[in-house]
Amino acid sequence: MKPAVLLSTLSLLFSSALAKKNPTFERRCSKLTESFNAADTDILLAEYVPQGTNMTFPESATTSCLKFSISLADMCRLRLNVTTSGTSSVIVEVFMPTTWHSKGKRFLMTGNGGLGGCIQYNDMTYGTSLGFAVAGHDNGHAGDVGLPFLDRPQAVKDYAWRALYTAGKIGKSVVNHFYPSSINKSYYMGCSSGGRQGLKAAQEFPEEYDGIVSAAPAVYFQSILAASAHVFKTTGAPGSATHLTQDQWNAVHQMVIDQCDGIDGVLDNVVEDPLKCQPRPEALLCGPGQTWASDQCLTAEQVLTVRTVYSPVYGNNGKLISPRLSPLTKEFIGYPVMYGGVPSYISEGWYKYALYNDPTWTIQNNFTWDTVDYDMQQDLFGVETAKTDLTDAKNNNTRILMYHGLSDCLISSENSYRYYESVSRDMGLPSSQLDEFYRFFPISGMDHCYSGDGAWFVGGSVQYGPAGALDVDPSDSVLMTVVKWVEQGIAPDTLMGRKLVDGVVTGAKAHCKHPLKTTYKGVGDPNLASSWECRTV
Structure with missing residues (x-):
């Protein structure tokens, strides 16, 4: 679907939502500038955003970052600047929907891409449509460029891991302050550099997340x-x-x-x-x-x-x-x-x-x-993010779901096989035991994070936007799949993907977890998930 068509469709779909009012929620939101306080933190914006609003972002005016995103829920938007050192700081956005209590009281942290200076607003709005309170951050600098690193090692430190850790901490603090009850479960979702960030969290501070979705991770960064x-x-x-x-x-x-x-x-x-x-x-x-x-x-x-x-x-x-x-x-x-x-x-x-x-x-x-x-x-x-001892994540019961498109033209999908097998060897765990907390899904026909000739749409990071499908049932999306794993103990053996042509679903495939292979049964329409099965060879 073209961007202009998507914008028009969403505007019509959500026009009635603009009239909705929740005075208590709106007042609590606007008063965050006074009621929320945290060390080394300045509140830049606190505003109520009705569903269907076309949001624009201040950092986008002079960078290559996303220029606008349409809110998919009535929510409170908070923008903060968090100081991380004498020469560095991180911009953090937190979106908190009105449906949070009724949708499980979940927190979602989103990742970045490339050199990591763009907040993934489309991932954030998608998360709020599912009832998550969602945080995002600029990784310590504006724009997807390296210039802000020049003679600023603290900005490099933010990029490597500190911005993610800081944003997660402050984001959770905001959510727990804003709502009358506390967060039930915390999740992370990101692709590419965002996939690397997810595995960095799994390696160094897994206690921050109950479930992590890491897509096309840029591990072995160098x-x-x-x-x-x-x-x-x-x-x-x-x-x-x-x-x-x-x-x-x-x-x-x-x-x-x-x-x-x-x-x-x-x-x-x-x-x-x-x-x-x-x-x-x-x-x-x-x-x-x-x-x-x-x-x-x-x-x-x-x-x-x-x-x-x-x-x-x-x-x-x-x-x-x-x-x-x-x-x-x-x-x-x-x-x-x-x-x-x-x-x-x-x-x-x-x-x-x-x-x-x-x-x-x-x-x-x-x-x-x-x-x-x-x-x-x-x-x-x-920043290499190559640590393969995930014992802390295992002991914390953190669930890690990694996937990688097999048509990825930027990061070799063999990189993810390499990391998975290294974890297996170094922890001394065969796949049957690694499955307890860490599963890897190769996605045939998917390019880098999104798009491709295959059933690439799994409801993952950066897949919601002009190229994606907002009307696909999210119940088997990768995000809700990891939620079911964490909260219901339903571990995924397959990850459902859809083939999209101009935003329309034209096929489906249940991608098997490694080391099983997604295999054609020999008969049937290859665009039907029922024509495929998981085999050992």
Whole structure:
């Protein structure tokens, strides 16, 4: 659904809600500027927001962050500035709906993305539609850029973990102050950098959350940065012999589908298990006298680019830096970041401003494998997020649900397999015992966090918006799935996904938890969940 259509639909849907009044709730909300006090905290805004209101955000005026979001509940909105050090602070937003008591008295913390300066307002409004009191934060700086890290190590510390911890603490304090009764259960949901934040919480302060949803987590953070820089050094800038245009990468994607789609037993433009897919890009190689313009083929240099990008990344002394990227590149959420012939703003922003504090540093001129070694040695404030002993989370009964799209063009889904298996080995727990508190769901046909050719819509972080479907029953969404696990003891064996075309559901699939494989039964419409089952091979 297009943004303008979505806005019009929601405005009509919620127009009647604008007339609703709850005088006591509204008064309590407006008086928060006087009644709520916390150390090192300034209240910037306290206002009642009726359902259907088009909210705009002050940090968005000069940044790449979301410009507006439509409230999906009558709620109280509180905006705070929390000082974290003499040179750093965090902006925190808290949305508290009128339905909180009747919907379970739950708290939800949301994550960030990229370099982490944008509050995920759509995740927040979605949470309030389900009755959660929801908090979000800017991770210690405005905008998804690295410049605020320059000569400000405390801002880097906020990004690595402190902003999340601080926002969670103050958010819970606000909620417990505002409502007459206290929070029943606390949850976290985030994707990409937000997925990393969720696992950071599981590793370092699991007592803060009863349930954590971590999607496409950017764990092994330095490895991901290195892989992105390596892709740019491999593809080169537009016009170079090694560079591929977006149309050429689309042809590569189709080549992968042609070679690997049938492995899972059904031709549906989705590779169910990319681990089994070893594409041969030489199939696109131009013969003598052939060109892309006339024959839709690639030069030998371009074929080598594809093979290099779809291979594991090794650094100094043959050290494995990162698994290969997914060999599926159609959706190109990450084309400008990964394949477009410019350095990743995430990688370059980190190296330039956080690691080296040198505005003249560039990936083009300065990146080597020594850069990666130095970054890993420094591991600023533990941002790598690679701790695999989750004993504290297990003992706290924190439930961790991790999922990753298998068509992710930014963060290799093999990264999540790598982390899961490392946790299993290091804790000495086979999957049957790890299942008690930590489950991983690979999602075929999902790109980075959202979109794709498969049943990618699981009701997760950043999936609600122009590309998502607000009218899908949320009862089996990933958020409510982890709620059922925490509060009813119903552990998920599958995670329901929907295939969306222009916001309309056209198919469904119950994605199996690892290490089981989502397997076509051999008969039936592949767009029906009933045509698939979980098997050991």
